[in-house]
Amino acid sequence: MIRIVLIGLWICAVALGSLYLAVWQNSATAAVAPNTQEALDDGKTEVFSVPIIVDNAVQGYVVSQLAYTLDHTVNASFKIPVSYFINDEIFSQFYGHYSDVKNIQDVKFDDVKKSIIDGVNARFPQPLVKDLLVEQFNYITAKEIRDQNTKGLQRQQAPQSE
Structure with missing residues (x-):
């Protein structure tokens, strides 16, 4: 039982440590970004x-x-x-x-x-x-525009076979 609790605490510590590192690294690059790029x-x-x-x-x-x-x-x-x-x-x-x-x-x-x-x-x-x-x-x-516009008229005027 104690072993499972220690493993859980270890996983939480690793997760929190990696989160802290990611936030710290991201904030350091965010401070530099506005100066290097134009708005x-x-x-x-x-x-x-x-x-x-x-x-x-x-x-x-x-x-x-x-x-x-x-x-x-x-x-x-x-x-x-x-x-x-x-x-x-x-x-x-x-x-x-x-x-x-x-x-x-x-x-x-x-x-x-x-x-x-x-x-x-x-x-x-x-x-x-x-x-x-x-x-x-x-x-x-x-000519392309006229041809495109008359295609619909030609279909409507075409005799329908029964």
């Missing part, structure tokens, strides 16, 4: 489409959704969501800049990303946007 906020834009117009006709759409990281200290001083500014920069990048639709498929997103970050940060007294990440970035032709 960042994150978010993402809504799915956003920009029409590509060539010869007064819509040739397609650039559809994008981006995730972003922001400097927390600068972001805390603004009440307007940054996604509005990012969407505006995306629109400025693509609307009216492509006269040949095939050029859109050769877009280098690193260049676009840098110009969007620079454009948004130029609107604020201090740099706000740290990075942009791609959630979605596609080009959809107007």
